[in-house]
Amino acid sequence: MHSDSQSPPPIIQVRDLTLGFGGTPLLEHLSFDIAPGEIFVILGGSGCGKSTLLKHMIGLYEPMAGEVVIGGEVFTGTEGQARRDILRRFGVMYQMGALFGSMTLLENVRLPLEEFTGLPDEAMDLVARLKLQLVGLAGFEQHMPAEISGGMQKRAAIARAMALDPDILFLDEPSAGLDPITSAELDQLILRLSRILGITFVVVTHELPSIFTIADRVIMLDKETRGILAQGDPAHLRDHSEHPWVRRFFNREATEAS
Template identity: 80%
Template sequence: MPVDPSKNDPVIQVRDLTLGFGGRPLLERLNFQVQAGEVFVLLGGSGSGKSTLLKHMIGLYEPMAGEVRIGGEVLTGSEGAARRRILRRFGVTYQSGALFGSMTLLENVRLPLEAYTRLSREAMDLVARLNLQLVGLAGFEHHMPAEISGGMQKRAAIARAMALDPGILFLDEPSAGLDPVTSADLDRLILRLKDILGMTFVVVTHELPSIFAIADRVIMLDRESRGIIAQGPPVQLRDHAEHPWVRRFFNREATEAA
């Protein structure tokens, strides 16, 4: 069921965020919120800054101006114990999955627990097994990443991102490199985790079938204007967007020059 953003508290707040490199802004004065329990998608053309924005939202990069709040706490510029506390509120998966090839799936998922908890090995293994089961990988605990498919690797990466029981997952291009059936299976997994666990998702993708399948709301970034040119439910933007590029994107229409 789609989330009504007017009836939920924001778990992520982006305020007047300006980001760029070498003193040159890529995106300027971004303002938006992500509500608890929704799937929120970052869209835009090539080079618009989707993945760069995500990396600022998870604290990998510091912005030129503005701030990111996670659960009401300011991540931007935070340090020490306060920063670690905020970082434990979310998990992240990257486009490649980024599993350690020399570790089994169980060992990969157990890794955050070894680094950030004092659980016994038996307890860590139990948590890792439960997370692998949640993503449909029960029975594959002792497989190496090279022994499973790309879609299964993406699932294992999600299981690892869930290891510390975060309320938020950031997914960078989760469907990249997957065939349509495997991509649809991953979409269903995201929706199932949202429904069962009440998780919030922030997803970078440009795959239209996935966008329409999973997104409660989207924002669309624009390289030329260095900002957000549209936001809202994807079906609404497809049918009623005022900006011509937004309409072309959602209806998969070629430009006149093509």
């Protein structure tokens, strides 16, 4: 799934993006492309703005400068129906799942279908059940989010994000707060969805096993230079990056012996 010179046009383009809060830039002049079908991982140390970058890419925050292009359409600053059309192209899984607590899992997955499609009631139920089955949650349709484990909540959130069959899934820290086995199962789910459905994944994480399992390509953000420190294949960066900090990150070494 690596992009090569013959590859189709990128599905997401980040062009000269500067972002921050209160006039203070957190990251400056970021530019990168993501190819269709790619599993793209955003890395960086704590507090460098990984999740903030993701939230800018999905349009929750307005950047200070630059733009995000999704599927060839400029997303940043677009309003109205054009914006909703772009929103329809991607789904988001938030760090803690962000399932609606007053609804069952089935109702959570049904919600986008109810709001945006004219499917008959039974068809919506079936589609929602199929999505839950796809993430391994068959039989939990009538459970409330509070009644299932954290890993299951995240899978349900992926099912909800996939309700309208998006081309792109954004995942914010899928492994956060999960035990290694559950985390590995989530990785396998991501790989399976990528293989079967050809979904493009943009993942923010700093779980090393996850990165080596799923990532086609990573970018590593840097707090000091407020830019991209390195990008490429994670195994290659681990062994051959010219940046000592990048090699240390992938080899899980502390910055200084203390």
